[in-house]
Amino acid sequence: xxxxxxxxxxPTVHVTNLVSVSENTGAKRIMSGRAIHHVFGDPSxxxxxxxxxxxxxxxxxxxxxxxxxxxx
Amino acid sequence: MDFExxxxxxxxxxxxxxxxxxxxxxxxxxxxxxxxLLAEPLIDDVELSIVRPGDRTRILHVVDIVxxxxxxxxxxxxxxxxxxxxxxxxxxxxxxxxxxxxxxSGSLPRSxxxxxxxxxxxSELSRFGQMPGLVVLPKAREGSDPxxxxxxxxxxxxxxxxxxxxxxxxxxxxRTEAFSLDLGRNASTDLPRVGYLSFSYSHGIGRQKLFxxxxxxxxxxxxxxxxxxxxxALVNDGYTKPTKNATHDILNxxxxxxxHRRHNRDLVFAGMVxxxxxxxxxxxxxGAWHAARLLRHVxxxxxxxxxxxxxxxxxxxxxxxxxxxxxxxxxxVLVAKEESGGDGPSMVDVAPQADAMVSVGNCPEKVRLDxxxxxxxxxxxxxxxxxxxxxxxxxxxxxxxxGAIDPIGGSTLTARPG
Amino acid sequence: xxxxxxxxxQFFAGLGGEESAGSPPGAxxxxxxxxxxxxxxxxxxxxxxxxxxxxxxxxxxxEEEATARLLExxxxxxxxxxxxxxxxxxxxxxLACAGVxxxxxxxxxxxxxxxxxxxxxxxxxxRSEIPxxxxxxxSGDMRAAIEASAAVIVKMLTGETVAPGSEGGLIPRGGRxxxxxxKRAAERAVDLLLAKVSGDLVETEIPLPxxxxxxxxxxxxxxxxxxxxxxxxxxxxxRGNPDGIKSYLSTHFGAYHLESKEHLAxxxxxxxHGGFFTAAVNDDPNRLIPLDVLRDAVRDGSLGxxxxxxxxxxxxxxxxxxxxxxxxxxxxxxxxxxVDGVILTSA
Numbered sequence: 135x136x137x138x139x140x141x142x143x144x145p146t147v148h149v150t151n152l153v154s155v156s157e158n159t160g161a162k163r164i165m166s167g168r169a170i171h172h173v174f175g176d177p178s179x180x181x182x183x184x185x186x187x188x189x190x191x192x193x194x195x196x197x198x199x200x201x202x203x204x205x206x
Numbered sequence: 207m208d209f210e211x212x213x214x215x216x217x218x219x220x221x222x223x224x225x226x227x228x229x230x231x232x233x234x235x236x237x238x239x240x241x242x243l244l245a246e247p248l249i250d251d252v253e254l255s256i257v258r259p260g261d262r263t264r265i266l267h268v269v270d271i272v273x274x275x276x277x278x279x280x281x282x283x284x285x286x287x288x289x290x291x292x293x294x295x296x297x298x299x300x301x302x303x304x305x306x307x308x309x310x311s312g313s314l315p316r317s318x319x320x321x322x323x324x325x326x327x328x329s330e331l332s333r334f335g336q337m338p339g340l341v342v343l344p345k346a347r348e349g350s351d352p353x354x355x356x357x358x359x360x361x362x363x364x365x366x367x368x369x370x371x372x373x374x375x376x377x378x379x380x381r382t383e384a385f386s387l388d389l390g391r392n393a394s395t396d397l398p399r400v401g402y403l404s405f406s407y408s409h410g411i412g413r414q415k416l417f418x419x420x421x422x423x424x425x426x427x428x429x430x431x432x433x434x435x436x437x438x439a440l441v442n443d444g445y446t447k448p449t450k451n452a453t454h455d456i457l458n459x460x461x462x463x464x465x466h467r468r469h470n471r472d473l474v475f476a477g478m479v480x481x482x483x484x485x486x487x488x489x490x491x492x493g494a495w496h497a498a499r500l501l502r503h504v505x506x507x508x509x510x511x512x513x514x515x516x517x518x519x520x521x522x523x524x525x526x527x528x529x530x531x532x533x534x535x536x537x538x539v540l541v542a543k544e545e546s547g548g549d550g551p552s553m554v555d556v557a558p559q560a561d562a563m564v565s566v567g568n569c570p571e572k573v574r575l576d577x578x579x580x581x582x583x584x585x586x587x588x589x590x591x592x593x594x595x596x597x598x599x600x601x602x603x604x605x606x607x608x609g610a611i612d613p614i615g616g617s618t619l620t621a622r623p624g
Numbered sequence: 625x626x627x628x629x630x631x632x633x634q635f636f637a638g639l640g641g642e643e644s645a646g647s648p649p650g651a652x653x654x655x656x657x658x659x660x661x662x663x664x665x666x667x668x669x670x671x672x673x674x675x676x677x678x679x680x681x682x683x684x685x686x687e688e689e690a691t692a693r694l695l696e697x698x699x700x701x702x703x704x705x706x707x708x709x710x711x712x713x714x715x716x717x718x719l720a721c722a723g724v725x726x727x728x729x730x731x732x733x734x735x736x737x738x739x740x741x742x743x744x745x746x747x748x749x750x751r752s753e754i755p756x757x758x759x760x761x762x763s764g765d766m767r768a769a770i771e772a773s774a775a776v777i778v779k780m781l782t783g784e785t786v787a788p789g790s791e792g793g794l795i796p797r798g799g800r801x802x803x804x805x806x807k808r809a810a811e812r813a814v815d816l817l818l819a820k821v822s823g824d825l826v827e828t829e830i831p832l833p834x835x836x837x838x839x840x841x842x843x844x845x846x847x848x849x850x851x852x853x854x855x856x857x858x859x860x861x862x863r864g865n866p867d868g869i870k871s872y873l874s875t876h877f878g879a880y881h882l883e884s885k886e887h888l889a890x891x892x893x894x895x896x897h898g899g900f901f902t903a904a905v906n907d908d909p910n911r912l913i914p915l916d917v918l919r920d921a922v923r924d925g926s927l928g929x930x931x932x933x934x935x936x937x938x939x940x941x942x943x944x945x946x947x948x949x950x951x952x953x954x955x956x957x958x959x960x961x962x963v964d965g966v967i968l969t970s971a
């Protein structure tokens with residue numbers, strides 16, 4: 135899916151825990167999420183901490199959209 | 207490490223006054239076997255039946271299948287850790303009753319259906335439909351925990367297996383088979399050194415195998431001697447899944463036997479690694495690298511066969527291991543079951559390095575079982591999504607016939623485009 | 625003598641070309657056109673007792689009605705077998721053959737056979753359920769097509785079950801099908817490994833999908849002026865699943881308006897994904913679609929804006945091709961709406 139969106143000219147960051155599966159489909163910008171069941175969060179943290187973590191993960195994802203060549 | 211199987215073929219199985227094995231005939235005293243099985247504290251009662259090939263009988267809710275095994279108690283036990291005291295497996299002589307199955311059946315939560323048909327198309331698809339069987343159907347003690355009862359059921363199968371094979375104590379076997387495999391490096395051959403990487407179902411009670419009685423969930427990829435698996439070190443507690451390998455399969459492990467057979471002929475069987483299907487991706491990735499290092503540097507293999515033991519998530523392990531091995535310079539072949547509903551790939555994950563795979567069949571493809579049954583053992587309805595009359599014609603996915611899809615390579619089924 | 629009904633379009637029934645494509649269903653009590661050659665090849669044992677025909681345009685414009693009428697005409701001839709085509713590469717004709725075969729097979733329960741080119745859309749429609757003889761693209765291939773069809777018809781008339789996609793010139797059904805081979809998988813695996821080690825060309829039993837390299841799209845220069853869209857394969861949908869997104873083997877996606885929501889609430893959205901433990905996401909859907917912090921990012925100017933819809937499907941069991949089709953649809957609508965980048969999340 136990520137690959138087809140890139141092909142369509144839209145930079146796409148794939149946030150997933152199954153990194154190799156994404157690599158094997160040919161995705162270009164892959165970011166490892168927090169866990170399989172909650173890539174953008176962590177229920178073990180309190181609400182404020184979790185939101186800070188999520189912001190940080192989102193910044194990381196957005197940064198990858200800036201890269202010209204996709205993931206290094 | 208020398209291991210010897212003493213074979214006692216079973217041609218007929220029947221009830222009788224004394225439990226004994228005589229020249230291919232296995233006679234069982236039903237009450238004595240019942241008393242033996244009631245020693246399991248969580249089992250309140252047990253129903254016992256004998257089934258034979260050609261009988262119009264269907265067995266439902268199959269939990270495990272065991273080959274009867276016996277070992278001199280002074281020297282060991284047939285299923286150490288899983289039943290009885292701990293000994294090292296794969297040493298000395300073990301008695302085996304060939305061509306007979308102890309089948310345990312029971313309704314356990316979260317289980318998918320697994321059946322054995324003793325006649326008709328279902329019996330042609332599984333070796334368990336082609337050998338006489340002793341069916342053990344225990345009833346749980348009121349209020350017992352389902353997981354704990356599942357383990358009791360598993361042990362009941364092992365107990366029955368030992369009880370039956372004990373009859374061969376002091377008897378001369380029809381033949382013996384030696385499995386000698388010196389895993390040290392032998393410089394005098396230029397045959398390729400082949401290793402085996404065996405993944406084991408390992409997701410907790412009812413979804414695991416037991417290694418010396420310990421959940422495979424708690425092991426790390428380890429070098430084991432292949433003879434340990436042929437001698438009862440690994441036991442099935444994976445009753446929730448239909449495409450499991452029963453204990454009977456592991457005791458006759460088709461892949462290990464094949465590598466033994468060709469040892470010093472076409473290849474050198476360099477050894478094996480037993481690994482588990484971890485639950486998280488990080489563990490899966492670390493486990494795959496670890497297994498590849500062991501195969502490369504400890505087993506010193508140059509090529510590896512890899513088998514998996516589960517559904518979609520297991521494909522990820524298979525591919526991670528393939529990639530890790532190939533990157534370490536080991537050539538790989540993967541053995542996989544497929545789940546194809548259409549034209550797309552039949553696996554959840556496929557690595558570009560996975561250029562040599564063997565298919566053990568397409569799981570969801572339906573098979574029409576059109577033989578009507580006179581006796582149905584184990585229940586009055588199918589588990590899970592299968593609809594239909596338990597004694598009549600029914601269409602079921604081939605994976606629900608236990609033994610049809612064999613993840614460790616014992617069946618001749620495969621899938622092709624068509 | 626076994627009774628065969630032959631279905632053809634207006635052209636092969638001798639009614640004319642495109643100008644007669646609107647002609648309604650009809651029947652002739654004899655073999656016509658390609659049916660004559662077929663009759664010769666079948667010999668004494670079987671006869672074409674009727675040729676049922678319909679104009680291609682008429683069929684495609686009045687499918688339901690035309691199918692019902694054709695079914696009546698076929699039934700009246702009391703056939704043992706229906707043969708439709710060959711339609712070669714003609715799409716409308718092929719689809720009509722497919723429709724007639726399917727209806728007759730289901731209603732009359734007799735063996736049915738079609739013939740057309742593998743690229744004909746009609747073949748795609750029925751090849752998994754009905755045997756279809758593969759032909760060339762044009763009527764230049766008539767003789768070979770009829771010969772191949774005659775051979776299958778003879779087999780069917782002797783009572784032999786001819787499964788779709790089996791050998792003998794039939795178009796493959798698609799997908800993977802079980803079969804038995806002589807060697808056990810363990811032996812085949814070791815054979816394959818030894819071949820691979822010795823450097824021989826090995827034939828895998830499960831072919832790899834085509835791994836196509838894709839050129840990455842140019843990155844975003846200025847996030848402060850970029851519009852981002854959210855896409856997930858984690859199956860997040862409004863509670864009640866209004867679009868019926870399947871939890872397994874999904875074939876379509878949903879587009880859900882974010883309205884002015886500041887975050888996604890657990891009592892409004894849920895995941896219908898069948899392959900992972902969804903409790904954490906159902907408690908707080910922002911763990912899958914991080915709307916709350918993206919709104920913050922837009923507010924503080926580090927991100928230009930958010931696309932007003934998020935797109936969702938489930939990824940488990942979905943063939944890569946189906947996923948790619950969905951992605952192409954999503955990409956097209958995102959491009960139209962001037963979206964600069966996507967965050968795609970998976971379970």
